[in-house]
Amino acid sequence: MTKQWIAGVDLGGTTTKIAFITLDGEIIKKWEIPTDNSNEGKNITVNIANSISEKLKELGQTKDQLAGIGMGAPGPVNYETGVMLNTVNLGWQSNFPLQASLEQAASLPALIENDANCAALGEMWKGAGNGAKDIVCVTLGTGVGGGVIANGNIVQGVNGAAGEIGHTTAIPEGGAPCNCGKTGCLETIASATGIVRLAKEALSMPGVAGELAEKYSSDGSVSAKDVFDCARNGDSIAIKVLNEVACHLGLVLANIANTLNPEKIVLGGGVSKAGDILLNAVKSQFERFSFSSVKDSTKLALATLGNDAGVIGAAWLIKNKLLEC
CATH class of the missing domain: 3.30.420.40 (ATPase, nucleotide binding domain)
Known part of the structure; x- marks a missing residue:
C-alpha cells in the first residue's frame, strides 16, 4: 500500500494538536488531546501514539497508511538525535530522548523539531x-x-x-x-x-x-x-x-x-x-x-495558517525526509 498520509503533531504544554496530512500538505483530519505532564511527562508520547491509533481505526485505516510522525515540541531540539535539550512545562528532564520515545510508543518513524521552527516550515510550505x-x-x-x-x-x-x-x-x-x-x-x-x-x-x-x-x-x-x-x-x-x-x-x-x-x-x-x-x-x-x-x-x-501551521510544518519534516531518500 502506498503511504499517503503523515501524522503531524504540535506538542503544547496543555494541549497537543494532531493531524493526518497528505504528502501535498492537505489536512485530512485534525483533533486535540490534553497534554499529560504528570509522572515526569512519561505519558505524553504513549497518549499521542494511542490517539493516532484510535483515530486511524475510526477512519478505517491502519498504520500502513502513515509514512511517519513529525512533531514540533516547545524548546531547543537536537534535530539529528531527536533529543529535547531543555523543557520547562512538560515534566521531562533535560536531554529527553523524545524521538526514540515516540518511535517506540507508536512503532513508526518520527522526526522532532522545535515548535516555532515547525510553524515556520508550515508557513513556508502552505502559508504566507x-x-x-x-x-x-x-x-x-x-x-x-x-x-x-x-x-x-x-x-x-x-x-x-x-x-x-x-x-x-x-x-x-x-x-x-x-x-x-x-x-x-x-x-x-x-x-x-x-x-x-x-x-x-x-x-x-x-x-x-x-x-x-x-x-x-x-x-x-x-x-x-x-x-x-x-x-x-x-x-x-x-x-x-x-x-x-x-x-x-x-x-x-x-x-x-x-x-x-x-x-x-x-x-x-x-x-x-x-x-x-x-x-x-x-x-x-x-x-x-x-x-x-x-x-x-x-x-x-x-x-495565514493559524493553529494549523505547527502540524503542517511537522508533517513537512517527514515529507522532506522522504524526498531525500
Missing part, C-alpha cells in the same frame, strides 16, 4: 511564505518563538537553539524578568503576557482615562486583545502600548533582516490576530531601522 525559501517566522503568543529558514532549510545552530528570537535582548538595562532567566527579552514586551504587563504599567499611572482604563477599572483585568481593540478606537493609552511593542519588535526584526535578508518575515501566533493595526505599526518601525537594500527586498506579512 508562499514557497519562499528564505523566511523568518515569529510566533507572538504567550511567549515569542522564532524559526529561521535559509534556502529551504531550518537554521539549527550548533545545538539546536537557533531562532530563539523571543530571547533577543530588547532592553539591555532595567528590563522585565523573563522566564528564561534573563531580563529585557523581546518576549517580555511583544508576547501577549508582555503586552498585558505594559498595559497594566501604563494604567497604573495617576490620572489615566479612556476606554482601556474603563475596561481595566471594571474588573481589574486587561488582555492584549483589549489593547488592540482600544487602539483601533483611538484610545491614547492603548496606542502608547502598541507603539512601544511595535518599536521593540520592529527593531529586532530589522536587525534580523539586516543579518539574513530573508524574502519574508511572517508574524504568527495569537497576538498576530490583531491584524493590520499591529502589522502596519511594526512595518513603520522596521523601515525605520532596516538597511535600505533590506527594506526594499524583505517583506513583512501576517501568517
Whole structure:
C-alpha cells in the first residue's frame, strides 16, 4: 500500500494538536488531546501514539497508511538525535530522548523539531511564505518563538537553539524578568503576557482615562486583545502600548533582516490576530531601522495558517525526509 498520509503533531504544554496530512500538505483530519505532564511527562508520547491509533481505526485505516510522525515540541531540539535539550512545562528532564520515545510508543518513524521552527516550515510550505525559501517566522503568543529558514532549510545552530528570537535582548538595562532567566527579552514586551504587563504599567499611572482604563477599572483585568481593540478606537493609552511593542519588535526584526535578508518575515501566533493595526505599526518601525537594500527586498506579512501551521510544518519534516531518500 502506498503511504499517503503523515501524522503531524504540535506538542503544547496543555494541549497537543494532531493531524493526518497528505504528502501535498492537505489536512485530512485534525483533533486535540490534553497534554499529560504528570509522572515526569512519561505519558505524553504513549497518549499521542494511542490517539493516532484510535483515530486511524475510526477512519478505517491502519498504520500502513502513515509514512511517519513529525512533531514540533516547545524548546531547543537536537534535530539529528531527536533529543529535547531543555523543557520547562512538560515534566521531562533535560536531554529527553523524545524521538526514540515516540518511535517506540507508536512503532513508526518520527522526526522532532522545535515548535516555532515547525510553524515556520508550515508557513513556508502552505502559508504566507508562499514557497519562499528564505523566511523568518515569529510566533507572538504567550511567549515569542522564532524559526529561521535559509534556502529551504531550518537554521539549527550548533545545538539546536537557533531562532530563539523571543530571547533577543530588547532592553539591555532595567528590563522585565523573563522566564528564561534573563531580563529585557523581546518576549517580555511583544508576547501577549508582555503586552498585558505594559498595559497594566501604563494604567497604573495617576490620572489615566479612556476606554482601556474603563475596561481595566471594571474588573481589574486587561488582555492584549483589549489593547488592540482600544487602539483601533483611538484610545491614547492603548496606542502608547502598541507603539512601544511595535518599536521593540520592529527593531529586532530589522536587525534580523539586516543579518539574513530573508524574502519574508511572517508574524504568527495569537497576538498576530490583531491584524493590520499591529502589522502596519511594526512595518513603520522596521523601515525605520532596516538597511535600505533590506527594506526594499524583505517583506513583512501576517501568517495565514493559524493553529494549523505547527502540524503542517511537522508533517513537512517527514515529507522532506522522504524526498531525500
